[in-house]
Amino acid sequence: MRRFLGLALALGVLTGCGSADDAAPARADAFSPSRYAAAINDIARPAADREADAQRKPGELLAFAQIRSGEAVGDYIMGGGYMTRLLAQATGGSGRVYAFQPDEFIAFRPEYASEQDAAVAPYADNEGNPVRVFPLRGPVAAPDFPEPLDAIISVMNLHDLYLASLPEGTADTALAALYAALKPGGRLIVVDHRAPPGSGAAAADSLHRMDEALARTALETAGFVLEAESDLYTRPDDPRTANVFDAAIRGRTDQFAWRLRKPENAQ
Template sequence: MRNLLIIAALASMPVLAGCSSNKQSEAEAPANEYSARQYMQAINDISRMDDQEQDAARKPGELLAFAQIDRGDVVGDFIMGGGYVTRLLATAVGADGRVYAFQPDEFIGFNPDYAQDQDDTVRRYSDDDGNPVTVFPLRAPLTQPGWPEPLDTIITVMNFHDLYLDQFPEGTADAAAAMLFDALKPGGTLVVVDHLAADGAGAEAANTLHRMDADLALATLTAAGFEMDAESDLYARPDDPRDENVFEATIRGRTDQFAWRLRKPQ
């Protein structure tokens, strides 16, 4: 998907006589630069006009750039919630791409509105007969989405901590991490964004504060086989003491969050 081998090959070639230093610099530059600006069509898509009031805090262009989404990609939105990320991805992957929007049965059981949110989102990207074209819905148990094909990227935003909730069976997080790893193509990436808990807070923070202990999350993901590819301070808010429930009015929408891009080895 994002083959950087060409960079190494070019960098190792001898410099030809008469080549300017400018051309040498161009040859050694990264093959793919991702920026928020290249995703303006996706950000301004008419199908997500209602989402734009959240954009200042959620930084959609920067998220897509960090995730390195390309046109034609096959992407999974793991635990799609209200569909914000799904709708953002739908245009970003283009007409040749596909987005699988997964809504777990358990979440729909907890809040039936999640089923309606999924239906409404898929409808926006369906043909005149109601057949999904770009966005395809998946409903299944939490750790068994049933992805119909190998994925280039999976994104999960503000939901990884849910895998540690006491209402789910012990080992749910480990099973989900293994499933996410298996769902990706070799070299594929998993992007995780979540509310940060205090260091050492453990799984209890997920249950009491809806926050994620970063060390616990990383241990789970690396045990599944993932390698850290990049970390971003895109959603860093150092003033957050990380000891309040994320739904408290005093902190809601202003939590300190981590953003990771993890890779499945080739």
């Protein structure tokens, strides 16, 4: 299921703290992987997260997502919390991260609930109340984010919205909810395993992969505008015909990475 500013800003970039750039319009040269060094090198990150970094390239992904200190960000379908922990540091002391775990996923695998609890626990106050990182649960098609978000990240989960076990129309309803949850101009970052072209929704169940044409149509129908594509996870050797959990391909699948935007003039 599942780019640096000059020397005057170097300290703020390396520590993940706010900088003058955070208040300015995004520029391509302002987001480099090194900007997120503090988040990646956080000693509290579990060993399993660090072991996954070589494949998941967190600095590059956070740069592509243009995550800034102080933003409100949703981790949609958070899984084990890999992105949640990174976002908690990348958004800094004034940021908020909402880690959403769907009820349907917890029902299928109860460990998702305990993994969510463990991911947010380090950011609670002395009484155990969440601070900066907040756990959310609910129907996969109705994430109840409590404030308008600057960005939402969903990694290797879009295909799950097309599983046959979910009601028909789940994907369209969920994408409409994500669109509504974002501020005008907000960003949606989607990463998923590529399916063979033309495979449609069936690839979700058979391969746990996402047909790009179907994904783009659904996202644009929801109102999103595709702003950028990244070859960060492009792996031409993947024939795209094996289930992503197959040991021969697991962790080495060909994936697309998109940054989409809700138009600034959206209501």
